[in-house]
Amino acid sequence: MLRIGLVLFLIFPFLFLLTQFQVTSWPDMGELIWAFKNSFLQATLSAVFSLVLGFWVALGLLALNSPRTRRLRFVLEVLCLLPNFLPPIFILLSALSVIDPFPMGIAGIVIVHSLMNFGLAAVLLASTIETKLGGIIELAYVEGSSRWRFLRQGLLPMLKKDLWLLGLFIFVICFGSFAVPLIVGGGRGTTVEVLIYEKIRLSSQWGDAVLLAFLQSVFIFSLSFIASRGKGSLHHRPANLRLLGSYSGLMVIGVLSFVYLFGYAQGFVSGLAMISTFYELQSALVWNFLGSIVLGLSVGVLCYGGLMWIAYCWPKKWFERFLNGYVAPSTSLACFCLLILGPNEGLYPFLKIPLALTVLSLNSLFRMGWDSELHALQNQMTVAYSMGASPNQIFREVLFPQLSRRAGLLAGIASIWACGDFAVSRILAHHDLSIAMMTETLMSGYRLNQAIVLSSLIVVAGFICFVICVGGSRVLSRKFAP
Template sequence: MSPRNLIRSALLLYLVFPFLFLIFQFNITVWPEWRELVWAFKNSFLQAFFSAFFSLALGIWVALGLICFTEGFRRHYRMVLEVLCLLPNFLPPLFTLLSILNFVDPFPMGIIGIVIAHTVINFGLVGVMLANIIENKIGSLAELAYIEGASRWQFLRQAFWPVLKQDLFLLFLFVFAVCFGSFAIPLIVGGGKGTTMEVLIYEKIRLSSNWSEAVVLAVLQSAFIFAVSFFARRGGTTSSERIANLKILRMFSGIGVLLLIMAFCFVGYAQGVVDGFRQISAFYELQSPLIWNFLGSLAIGTSVGLLSFGSLLVIAYCWPKPWFEKFLAGYVAPSTALCCFAFLIMGTNESFWPFIKIPLAFNLLCLASLYRMGWDGVLRGLESQITIARTLGAQAPQIFKEVLLPQISQRAALFAGVAAVWACGDYSVSRILAHRDLSLAMMTETLMSSYRLGMATILSLSLVVCGVICFFIMMGVGRVLSRKSF
């Protein structure tokens, strides 16, 4: 077996490790109770369906606002608005939860609370994606309809919906799949009546040590998400080089909706900061663990960033290979709870071991997201150069070192920096694999669980500092490697 095939096989085994380890570790002797399974599946389905529905509805509205800024200097405003749209998706869920929990009091726990949190996180991403689809697919058609004097309603009914209904359905499925497998949000705001499949897996293992039922639940959940993801990946958009006149679709109220929701989030977060400063005296008892947990967050974030950076470069080294590409495109990360518990029972969890297991588990869980977030597009854009180099007789190591590495190092560092920021704000993976609070995110989640939202909000400010440090560390690594590759 060639070194590249050996590396491909090792990466594939790493990605499916939780399933293989638990299947061989535990015999499937007991199936979950039917009523309990249906109840958890119903909760997961309902919260994912309504999260996707409201995210899509608000996303359409915001997209029609974003296309108001398409020409000339207006593009600068468009970039700022898109950053606002993507901010809830870029930041860890902890910040969104703190914003809405501070603003909405009392907050509705259960399915309604999960839907609110997921909608706030995902509607902006849907808006940005849909605005690009509108410009690329129906820009010329909208311009022609405007010239011909068609009304907005006529265009929406006779052109917008018929042409884009498949894309809208795919966006719906995309958000649905993401929300169905969510763990961090339901863990905090799900409550007793909002137990989802992911939370039930966590409870089966943590509370009753029922591994057999947990493995079955995880396999069923992953199979369902894989089926949804398979349909969500089908289809595509055509590209358009010319900026079209989209006046027939422009709705400035969409910008108002975006700014209103973001204002609510900022006001909620600011309210939490003010409340936290009123309780600042309570932080004296947290001084010592605060310093150590800041260093713990820094270590976890940097480790995840380096692992993600290395994993992305490994994927690039093994590229291209049809079956390898298909596997990565169809790969569905295992249940967060199941993946973490697989690492939990493998060896000891004392001393420094959580600082090894947490980055490995988090990297495994986020690698598929990083790949679909644009890493596959980066590699496909270089396929022609790879083909030319192979035609001229270059071998795989030489192609990777002299063709790929100089061009992809900084992009890989950018993706790894995003993963490091996510890891700094993660509490779900750490909550399972750590026997005590080892990071700022875990401390923040502990304060949130005890309804000390003000203190939690103040503490989350230090998470921003930690995330920025980790992000720039990764960008520095990418810049140094890129320079040395030339």
């Protein structure tokens, strides 16, 4: 029953889609093809650039595989992953600040997406090369192969499948992206996701929006299904990677990190000079800061609960298959189905925004390590089950004490995302409720430096929520320890 409940919660937007699927007339095909073309083009280019940059950076990371340089490599990996981990608003602000004039449209979307995803691609590729091909690289090095020859005839053919799958993975993320195209897409770069938003928000064409959301969901689901099928075998053995390591890759990390760190720092310093302009916003600042904290904590609590709910329902083959194959619904779809359910004034947005963000984040959190945590405990669950323990006892005495801290950490990450969200909040609330929304308002008004200064409060709010989630989960695990 609980499993079914969770499944229904996760597919609620899709069910809504089915019940609302009343296409009275076929939407404007020209517009539909144009939006799909834009989505496809930006996602393809983003995936290609992220992969090319990621591959180059991966060679740089591989140059640092000795015990002496391990710490430096860790720092560089954090720099690489930061743009992917932080809410998109930070990268948007940095990119808009450092690239002036910023090319709005497809080019702008591709720049921001590439900046967000190159690091993830680099870290994943470096790890794949190290663990999967370390032995072969050593062999080629000993036998005197040149780097170029090995890259061309050895590495790339052997990595073809991994590159393809990673590219597909980035493509899927970028295809469904909403916040970035909304800000930098402009009129020429309208993607399907933004078109769905415009159809409902601006012209109230629900039938068209539902059809678009349906087509997009089917497309993303098909690609995700392909991307989730291939997983190569990994062999863990430290290897000598001198043949491949290239310090030029480190230079790329330097340049790209400079873009987002310098852009942010520069905008922040310039914005501080205009700090007096915030005086008139003092009251709104205080309330919206509290709003950010409330939203962040609500999402943290809901995600913590959702992860524990998954743990309680584990293991069951069909349930696991569902979670592995499940694709989070499109942002617009998840938001708009909540928008038309019940009132949207007063405190309702504070209920609806966390719910939407939880539906959109839970699957990512599951794949960010929750699934492997559950797999690691599966043997203990089997023993407990064989001994006759009830699901309640297994959860209370075996799972909860061992999982609570990890759930707290993941919930904390989700709460940071929630503090930085403006896209979901913009759909579900009619006025600014959080610092991220205020920041976006300033950004849309071309007051970029002030927006950057304001966004520093998102970091503060995110940090507070993260600490509360992590600390709270520790207290709970201690309090309910058997």
